Amino acid sequence: MTVAAILNGKGRDVYTEPSTRSLNEICSSLGGRRVGAIILCNEPGIIVGVVSERDVVKAISLEGPDVLTQPVSEYMTKEVAVCGEGDSVNGVMARMTEGRFRHMPVVEDGKLIGLVSIGDIVKYRIAQVEQEAKDMRNYIQAV
Template identity: 35%
Template sequence: MHISAILKDKGDVVHSTSPDQSLQGVVDTLLGLRISSLVVLSPTGELLGIVTERDIVRTLKSSPDTWMTVRVEEVMTRELYVAGPDDSLGTVIREMRERHIRHLPVIVDGKLAGVLSIRDLIASSMTELERHNDMLKRYINDWPQDGPGQ
């Protein structure tokens, strides 16, 4: 299964923020949408990074009295692992596991096309495994019963 199929099923809604947004604004957005990350986009829509709950928690630890006014650009992750539409589900899950990341921007033709979470990928993986399992069961059930030696 390719990332393009998963993105098609999920849809192309992308929640984002700007680099000059305060972490208080990010927290309000995350809580309001019940999500755990926002991609950071420039005014022209260029992908600059991602800000996650982990970034906020680290900032809370290092700046407990001023975290609310810290700007996204000060704490966001800039070095992103991104996927393309033709990347395989297995490859992407392996990379996310090895890199300890939970959110994956998907780039199509140089533009942000969506964001997939590890939850999205696990759900797709389970669906794919169930489909394979059903195919194998049908194959076994359709196997000729009166073969040689019977």
């Protein structure tokens, strides 16, 4: 199955922030939206970075709480791993596991069109396994 199946199920809306926001503003957005990462775009759909809860915790642990007044651009991940709608769910899951990150933007023609998280993938895989088990039970009962 492909990433498109996940996006079709969960939707394609992605909350973004500009990279000029302070880390404190990003923390408010992370907490307020109950998300683990925010995609940073200075122009609509053009990704310049991503910042996660881990990035914020690391910045505070290294530099202290005063770092919260600094722009997120100083602490964001600039080399963002992305995928496309046609990418396999298993391939994306493997890349996330290998890279030890939990969120991957979905792009088309260089523009952000969605976001998948490891939670989205796990939910999708559980539903898939449950459907396979149901199909198998139905097959066995029919035989």
